[in-house]
Amino acid sequence: MAVEQVKGLNGLEKVLLKDSTGCSAEVYLYGGHVTSWKNEKGEELLFLSNKALFEPPKAIRGGIPICFPQFSNLGPLVAHGFARNRIWSIDTDPQIAPTPNSSGSFVDLILKPSEEDSKIWPHSFEYRLRVEVGPGGILTLTSRIRNTNPDGKSFSFTFAYHTYFSVSDISEVRVEGLETLDYLDNLQERKRLTEQGDAITFEGELDRIYLQAPRKIAILDHEKNRTFVVIKDGLPDAVVWNPWDKKAKAMSDFGDEEYKHMVCVEAGAIEDPVTLKPSEEWTGRLQLSLLPNTHVGGSLDLPNAL
Ligand code: TA6
Numbered sequence: 001m002a003v004e005q006v007k008g009l010n011g012l013e014k015v016l017l018k019d020s021t022g023c024s025a026e027v028y029l030y031g032g033h034v035t036s037w038k039n040e041k042g043e044e045l046l047f048l049s050n051k052a053l054f055e056p057p058k059a060i061r062g063g064i065p066i067c068f069p070q071f072s073n074l075g076p077l078v079a080h081g082f083a084r085n086r087i088w089s090i091d092t093d094p095q096i097a098p099t100p101n102s103s104g105s106f107v108d109l110i111l112k113p114s115e116e117d118s119k120i121w122p123h124s125f126e127y128r129l130r131v132e133v134g135p136g137g138i139l140t141l142t143s144r145i146r147n148t149n150p151d152g153k154s155f156s157f158t159f160a161y162h163t164y165f166s167v168s169d170i171s172e173v174r175v176e177g178l179e180t181l182d183y184l185d186n187l188q189e190r191k192r193l194t195e196q197g198d199a200i201t202f203e204g205e206l207d208r209i210y211l212q213a214p215r216k217i218a219i220l221d222h223e224k225n226r227t228f229v230v231i232k233d234g235l236p237d238a239v240v241w242n243p244w245d246k247k248a249k250a251m252s253d254f255g256d257e258e259y260k261h262m263v264c265v266e267a268g269a270i271e272d273p274v275t276l277k278p279s280e281e282w283t284g285r286l287q288l289s290l291l292p293n294t295h296v297g298g299s300l301d302l303p304n305a306l
Pocket of ligand 1: 059072162239241264
């Protein structure tokens with residue numbers, strides 16, 4: 001187990017995590033942003049654009065951006081809120097017991113609003129984020145958001161872990177677990193539709209918010225013969241996004257061909273905002289794991305280990 005704080009790109013601070021099997025992750029204090037998750041063979045499992053800018057206030061393109069206190073443009077704030085554009089701190093008082101005899105390694109980060117933040121979002125909060133790698137290379141992000149308003153006021157927010165998965169070829173990728181669900185189609189002014197397919201495949205731009213999605217979602221990469229498994233708690237919805245060629249060209253921090261090698265599957269609380277009274281705390285947990293095959297069809301009856 002190893003936890004080390006070092007200088008990352010452009011002198012931004014990052015924390016390196018390594019578990020007892022050699023699996024690793026790295027998280028920048030800028031944005032509380034996980035930018036790498038590697039298996040025991042050192043294979044990178046998250047997508048990070050070759051053109052990602054590590055220059056505040058621009059969000060890092062790839063990895064796992066944190067969307068808080070607003071997902072997308074579902075409110076008055078900048079798209080996806082401001083948590084991913086802020087420098088977080090190491091949390092020296094995480095107020096939670098370490099996972100008992102875990103073989104993993106973890107870091108606790110904390111974000112509190114600045115005076116500037118309070119001008120655009122007039123609420124006090126403490127956002128604690130634990131990033132843990134292991135056991136067995138599972139990457140777990142646990143967000144705990146507490147309302148610390150002194151004035152007795154509640155607040156509401158929407159949230160997502162905007163995870164970019166690295167895939168060999170988007171045309172060989174299937175997302176399973178979202179069949180028959182209703183979704184809001186961002187390409188049709190968020191029109192509500194119902195998923196008809198027996199899996200999601202990609203032949204063009206796709207940008208959908210699946211509602212009340214199951215706890216487990218699988219992303220099958222046939223070319224690499226591996227499956228990512230997303231397990232989410234406290235996060236009812238799931239966004240699936242690939243920008244395809246036109247949108248790829250329109251993003252200055254994204255390579256024109258990079259859409260072929262990534263897919264976003266984002267666990268979130270989007271359709272129904274989370275509302276907290278003062279001193280109430282919400283928890284949203286994301287667990288990512290990798291299965292060495294693509295035979296997970298059917299009811300996604302995954303090994304209990306997950
Ligand atoms: O999660 C999908 C999405 O909302 C897309 O509509 C697209 O805007 C993507 O997020 C990236 O957003 P960003 O602000 O990071 O460029």
